[in-house]
Amino acid sequence: MKILFSTLFIFITIISFAQIPKSGTYTYNYCDMEYNKCLSKCQIKISGNKIWIYAPANLSLIKEGELYESGTLHKNRSGKWIIITGSSKKNDGPPLWIDFKRKRFWTF
Numbered sequence: 583m584k585i586l587f588s589t590l591f592i593f594i595t596i597i598s599f600a601q602i603p604k605s606g607t608y609t610y611n612y613c614d615m616e617y618n619k620c621l622s623k624c625q626i627k628i629s630g631n632k633i634w635i636y637a638p639a640n641l642s643l644i645k646e647g648e649l650y651e652s653g654t655l656h657k658n659r660s661g662k663w664i665i666i667t668g669s670s671k672k673n674d675g676p677p678l679w680i681d682f683k684r685k686r687f688w689t690f
Contacts, residue, residue, distance in 0.1 A: 602655055602663070603682055605629045612638045615676060615690045624650070624687060626680075631655045633665055633680070635687055651678060651689075 607627045611620040622638035625647070637650040644650060653667040664677040676690040 601682075602631060603628055608685065610680070611684075611686045613686050613688045615688055620686060626687060628655075635665075635678075653678070655680070 605628055607625060609623050610626045612622045612624040613620040622640060624638040625636040627634040627636070631654055632652070633655055634652045635650045637644045637646055637648050639646040641650070651665065651667060653665040655663055656666050658664045658677070658679070662677075662679045663682060664679045667678070678690075679688050680686070681688070
């Protein structure tokens with residue numbers, strides 16, 4: 583019986599971290615893969631599988647709060663949630679990806 587409850591708990595935990603959050607606006611860390619660190623905070627809006635990322639402070643050529651990127655969320659073969667934009671394809675170049683568990687948006 584303990585094994586059943588343990589297995590059920592682990593399954594629910596994995597499922598809860600593998601899903602897109604409810605529709606709404608969230609604050610995430612804005613992280614850069616090139617420097618391998620988080621640089622600032624940014625606003626993220628999620629509606630279903632659609633996502634809009636708004637620019638954090640101190641980015642070149644874009645004002646804080648302006649639309650930085652938007653697209654559709656897709657779970658990659660690696661298990662990461664990537665953002666498919668109108669100009670990108672699922673396997674081209676370094677993708678934009680988002681870590682819902684740690685609330686981090688990664689860009690290159």
